[in-house]
Amino acid sequence: MEDDPDFRLARDAYARTLAIGGAQRERLPTAALEALAGDVVSLLASRLRDAPPEGDAPGTPSPAAFDAFVRALLDSDAHRAADHIDGARAMGAGVEAIYLGYLARAARHLGALWDRDRIDFVQVTVAIGCLYAIMRSLRQSLPAVRHQDPWRHALFITMPGDDHRLGAAIAADLFRAQGWDIQLEGPADRAAAVTILMGSDHSVVGISASRNAQLSELIRLVSALRICRPEAFIVVSGHIVEEMQDLQELVDADAVVGSAPSAIERLEELIANQRRTARGR
Numbered sequence: 001m002e003d004d005p006d007f008r009l010a011r012d013a014y015a016r017t018l019a020i021g022g023a024q025r026e027r028l029p030t031a032a033l034e035a036l037a038g039d040v041v042s043l044l045a046s047r048l049r050d051a052p053p054e055g056d057a058p059g060t061p062s063p064a065a066f067d068a069f070v071r072a073l074l075d076s077d078a079h080r081a082a083d084h085i086d087g088a089r090a091m092g093a094g095v096e097a098i099y100l101g102y103l104a105r106a107a108r109h110l111g112a113l114w115d116r117d118r119i120d121f122v123q124v125t126v127a128i129g130c131l132y133a134i135m136r137s138l139r140q141s142l143p144a145v146r147h148q149d150p151w152r153h154a155l156f157i158t159m160p161g162d163d164h165r166l167g168a169a170i171a172a173d174l175f176r177a178q179g180w181d182i183q184l185e186g187p188a189d190r191a192a193a194v195t196i197l198m199g200s201d202h203s204v205v206g207i208s209a210s211r212n213a214q215l216s217e218l219i220r221l222v223s224a225l226r227i228c229r230p231e232a233f234i235v236v237s238g239h240i241v242e243e244m245q246d247l248q249e250l251v252d253a254d255a256v257v258g259s260a261p262s263a264i265e266r267l268e269e270l271i272a273n274q275r276r277t278a279r280g281r
Contacts, residue, residue: 017136018078021129023249024219032216033125039190039220040128041114043227044107044135060101061088070106073127074119081130082137095138103131132223136252139230151271152180154204155197157188158238159214159221167238168208171260178264190217190224197229204267205229207253208238215240215250222252233270235263 072081113119172182236253248256255266
């Protein structure tokens with residue numbers, strides 16, 4: 001299986017997201033980490049609200065398999081947790097079954113344990129980080145949103161508190177000149193951004209942030225968007241890119257860029273890679 005290109009892509013994405021989680025734990029204050037963990041718990045648990053009863057979906061894990069998966073998460077054994085998912089997929093479980101039977105269910109279970117003080121902050125943060133990384137690794141297997149040009153519809157938003165939209169408006173015009181269909185929105189909090197994205201068919205989200213004080217909220221926003229639309233490409237730009245040289249290590253974005261031309265160039269590369277991957281299936 002390790003020679004399978006999709007497997008390598010999944011493992012690379014998984015390793016990258018775990019590294020991001022480790023960098024976040026080193027840099028963010030405890031309150032910000034707790035808020036991020038809470039976001040991921042609730043969003044993963046609710047992403048597929050109409051999950052069928054246990055045993056109804058093909059590929060649903062047995063109680064023993066699910067318990068073993070949760071133990072791996074709580075033991076902070078990221079690779080063992082990922083091996084459970086690889087094993088389920090090798091046995092024929094589809095991405096939806098993984099989301100329903102493992103990820104969303106485990107998020108609900110961890111949230112319940114956390115609410116009852118059965119697990120501590122470190123356990124839930126690391127476990128949720130592993131769940132998020134696994135979800136990220138499944139991205140290559142998700143169908144892309146389809147419309148007339150499935151790759152060049154983008155949502156541009158600015159962070160709350162950033163009232164100056166000139167930079168985003170200029171970027172939107174430059175993208176449109178290259179044939180992109182751009183929806184430009186003003187400052188949007190997490191709930192608003194998720195609502196806009198879920199009600200649209202955008203394949204790309206561009207986020208403009210201006211200050212390093214926005215880092216915690218930016219990380220939470222990207223995480224929310226990633227969970228709700230895992231197949232979308234997320235790009236971060238704005239003055240924060242100049243202020244924080246290690247931004248890519250902290251934010252789970254597909255690209256961190258300093259200019260619109262750089263963003264267009266990077267997205268063209270990502271789109272080309274995605275098309276090659278789709279053709280290879």
